[in-house]
Amino acid sequence: MKGHRLWVIAFLAFMTNGASLLGIGQGSAGSVARSIEANHNIARNIETAKALGLLAGNPPIKPESGFFGPFQVDCSAIGMCEVLA
Numbered sequence: 001m002k003g004h005r006l007w008v009i010a011f012l013a014f015m016t017n018g019a020s021l022l023g024i025g026q027g028s029a030g031s032v033a034r035s036i037e038a039n040h041n042i043a044r045n046i047e048t049a050k051a052l053g054l055l056a057g058n059p060p061i062k063p064e065s066g067f068f069g070p071f072q073v074d075c076s077a078i079g080m081c082e083v084l085a
Contacts, residue, residue, distance in 0.1 A: 017030075
């Protein structure tokens with residue numbers, strides 16, 4: 001009976017880790033678990049970033065450009081450099 005159980009355990013161990021033992025690491029149970037964990041961490045970080053951006057206490061992000069819109073005003077053309085400066 002003990003020999004039978006040993007072969008069953010050896011077969012199950014080979015089935016779960018056989019791919020990595022043969023050099024095909026993408027099919028092993030450990031790599032599947034690591035990829036699932038990595039995907040879970042990425043999804044959680046994306047959700048956290050979105051939630052932090054939508055908090056009610058955060059002010060809106062100011063645009064980095066010094067002017068609004070696609071055009072700049074040439075103050076010398078309209079003669080209002082003192083007002084716009």
